[in-house]
Amino acid sequence: MKLKPKHNRERYAARARIAKAMAHPSRLLMLEALEGKERCVCELTELVGADQSTVSKHLAVLKQAGLVEDRKEGVMVFYRVKVCCLKGFWDCIEGVLTENLKTQQAAMR
Amino acid sequence: MKLKPKHNRERYAARARIAKAMAHPSRLLMLEALEGKERCVCELTELVGADQSTVSKHLAVLKQAGLVEDRKEGVMVFYRVKVCCLKGFWDCIEGVLTENLKTQQAAMR
DNA sequence: CGATTAAATGGTAGAACGGCCATATAGCCA
DNA sequence: TGGCTATATGGCCGTTCTACCATTTAATCG
Numbered sequence A, B: 001m002k003l004k005p006k007h008n009r010e011r012y013a014a015r016a017r018i019a020k021a022m023a024h025p026s027r028l029l030m031l032e033a034l035e036g037k038e039r040c041v042c043e044l045t046e047l048v049g050a051d052q053s054t055v056s057k058h059l060a061v062l063k064q065a066g067l068v069e070d071r072k073e074g075v076m077v078f079y080r081v082k083v084c085c086l087k088g089f090w091d092c093i094e095g096v097l098t099e100n101l102k103t104q105q106a107a108m109r
Numbered sequence C: 001c002g003a004t005t006a007a008a009t010g011g012t013a014g015a016a017c018g019g020c021c022a023t024a025t026a027g028c029c030a
Numbered sequence D: 001t002g003g004c005t006a007t008a009t010g011g012c013c014g015t016t017c018t019a020c021c022a023t024t025t026a027a028t029c030g
Helices: A005-022 A025-033 A041-048 A052-064 A086-107 B005-022 B025-033 B041-048 B052-064 B086-107
Strands: A068-073 A076-081 B068-073 B076-081
Touching: A005 A025, A005 A052, A005 B005, A005 B025, A005 B086, A025 A041, A025 A052, A025 B005, A041 A052, A041 A076, A052 A068, A052 A076, A086 B005, A086 B086, B005 B025, B005 B052, B025 B041, B025 B052, B041 B052, B041 B076, B052 B068, B052 B076
Parallel strands: none
Antiparallel strands: A068 A076, B068 B076
């Protein structure tokens, strides 16, 4: 029995949406900074070193993807990581980078 | 002691390059299809259902990121996954999707 | 209330992406 | 050699992304 292609397409589209949300240096940086420790937008803005509005929009992307959630406290908004599966992601990315380095070194000989 | 920000920036840029290479439905589909089984471009083209040139370019992206490698055999080119750490990636993505579904269902009440 | 501060939103310009078509390249075979 | 097939590449165009600036919104505090 063949799987329904429509469903598969939607499945990969959904996956891609998540991956896309992570596919930016600033967002990765924030994601890592937010693991196990919530931070306000002002702190993240300082960390990233971009305009506050830019950071706010990046956070909206992460939130929309379901990767982070926020909490309002007075004037400030604190963000934190919402999911618990990021380690696998980091390990994978690092694994690829390590692999690439190896390939690159092997190619130099 | 503070870490050098320049290096950190480059590190996150490198990570983002990998994540970006995966952040497309067709590329995710191919990546999964290529796990443990090499396939020619024609087969992948059929699988994805896009123009052959489009698929070829997607494959170039995956290759450039170091995620797949290729092997020429006669007129055909066979691609296969080059890294061994994709499981962590899939698990992470699926984890987020599951989490999102849960959140969504909880919100309906 | 008015001033101040944190964050979000709207607007916009430039860059990057993604699709297809047309074309080039390369290997195979008659 | 000429024709056929599998891939890759170049070009073009519409869409999306990303950054910043300007402005709005919301909460706090005189």
